[in-house]
């Protein structure tokens with residue numbers, strides 16, 4: 276099963292991912308992204324947190340980079356260095372649930388990321404929980420949404436507190452069905 280979380284910026288996608296990771300922490304592998312702010316509370320950049328306990332800057336307003344999204348320079352090298360080998364390790368272990376927050380504009384500058392995302396989503400028996408933007412900013416997003424085992428969940432103010440438990444239930448149901456078949 277491929278669970279795709281979407282919704283408008285700031286609605287609570289990463290919060291959902293973090294709650295799900297807490298609930299199924301022993302079996303999950305991947306990363307999530309959070310913003311960080313300056314002393315006045317203004318957003319300065321974005322940082323990656325891996326399930327292996329590592330962090331890396333994904334983008335910063337002051338970072339000089341040829342890869343830019345809005346006013347942020349993207350740390351593509353650092354992103355690839357920390358995320359590509361991580362996702363390869365996640366993929367090697369057949370039993371891990373893979374979490375990718377997010378498959379967005381910044382991350383999709385990386386061709387290596389696009390390739391590993393394709394490998395992960397092509398793994399038919401794999402449970403994946405990923406966040407995606409509302410708009411198809413890259414062709415791979417349309418492809419992911421059209422996969423037969425993909426489910427898109429749109430986060431709203433009304434449902435955002437209920438979604439983490441629903442996702443955990445979906446994941447548990449999907450893995451027990453897999454065991455029934457084998």
Ligand SMILES: Nc1ncnc2c1ncn2[C@@H]1O[C@H](COP(=O)(O)OP(=O)(O)OP(=O)(O)O)[C@@H](O)[C@H]1O
Pocket residue numbers: 282283284285286287288289290291435436
């Ligand atoms: N269920 C919730 N209850 C209360 N506050 C929440 C909830 N979910 C998110 N928030 C708050 O809203 C803000 C944005 O949340 P979050 O970063 O999860 O959103 P996002 O959709 O991932 O944002 P982005 O699109 O920028 O990645 C945070 O300050 C977070 O604490």
